[in-house]
Amino acid sequence: MDKNSPIGIFDSGVGGTSIWKEVVKLLPFEHTIYLADSINAPYGDKSTDDIIALSIKNVEKLLSLKCKIIIVACNTATTNAISVLRNKYDIPIIGIEPAIKPAALQTNSKSIGILATKGTLSSALFSKTTKEFTKDINVVEIIGEGLVTLIEKGNLDGPEMMALLKKHIQPMIDANVDYLVLGCSHYPYIIPQLKMILPDNVKIIDSGEAVAKQTKTILQSLDLLREETSAPTLQFYTNAKTRTLEFLLKEYSKIITIEKKDF
Numbered sequence: 001m002d003k004n005s006p007i008g009i010f011d012s013g014v015g016g017t018s019i020w021k022e023v024v025k026l027l028p029f030e031h032t033i034y035l036a037d038s039i040n041a042p043y044g045d046k047s048t049d050d051i052i053a054l055s056i057k058n059v060e061k062l063l064s065l066k067c068k069i070i071i072v073a074c075n076t077a078t079t080n081a082i083s084v085l086r087n088k089y090d091i092p093i094i095g096i097e098p099a100i101k102p103a104a105l106q107t108n109s110k111s112i113g114i115l116a117t118k119g120t121l122s123s124a125l126f127s128k129t130t131k132e133f134t135k136d137i138n139v140v141e142i143i144g145e146g147l148v149t150l151i152e153k154g155n156l157d158g159p160e161m162m163a164l165l166k167k168h169i170q171p172m173i174d175a176n177v178d179y180l181v182l183g184c185s186h187y188p189y190i191i192p193q194l195k196m197i198l199p200d201n202v203k204i205i206d207s208g209e210a211v212a213k214q215t216k217t218i219l220q221s222l223d224l225l226r227e228e229t230s231a232p233t234l235q236f237y238t239n240a241k242t243r244t245l246e247f248l249l250k251e252y253s254k255i256i257t258i259e260k261k262d263f
Helices: 017-026 048-064 075-088 100-106 124-133 147-152 159-174 187-197 208-221 243-248
Strands: 007-011 032-036 069-072 111-116 138-143 179-183 203-205 234-238 256-260
Touching: 007 017, 007 048, 017 032, 017 208, 032 048, 048 069, 048 075, 069 075, 069 208, 075 124, 100 111, 100 124, 100 179, 100 203, 111 159, 138 159, 147 159, 147 187, 159 187, 179 187, 187 203
Parallel strands: 007 032, 007 069, 032 234, 111 138, 111 179, 179 203, 234 256
Antiparallel strands: none
16 A cells, blocks of 8 residues: 555545544645545435445545545444445545544533434444443434535525524433534534534534544554655545535635546
């Protein structure tokens, strides 16, 4: 494997760019290729077989682009397909799971909220993780129905988004949660809106930084960190319109390329 090969990242759309930002912050000299499978978003309401098939399709594309490691920047794809992908491919594959463990260990109210897609909340891996860490804790699981669709359109703070969030979050407020775990890589983009609704004492946790650290650890252990300090190539491919990617990544516009591509 070549140290100069890119890190490959895929998601069911634009949400995984929240993970990409953490990776680039920690590993600023690495080449990256990001696949936004927006035409098939959201994965959260698809069957397990469909999620596995889409994940395989995305990995095959990233392998064809000579990636040295792959990040599954999608909670639904991780919880439903990661074991299949790791059994099928030799390349290191990093997944993203809701950060239930830190929330469960740190809660004072013994009540935590998890906002995720149906596909994540109904998966066997999610169920196993939740049971392992939340034995004496009240867990309020809410399916964030409609949120991914709005985020994919770039609609982060319109009245429709705020009304949906209030509906989803109220049961958590009623249950006195003091941690909200974001179980979808799209959701970090609506943290400002969530903070407007949640009481001040509620802490919001997502998995982006942990995924970036894990990526660095694995690349170091395999001696695959890029040694050059020249500017890396940062490529984004989407099979839908580029508008939302451009909006979410506008501060990086001078150093990235975004293309519409079939995959």
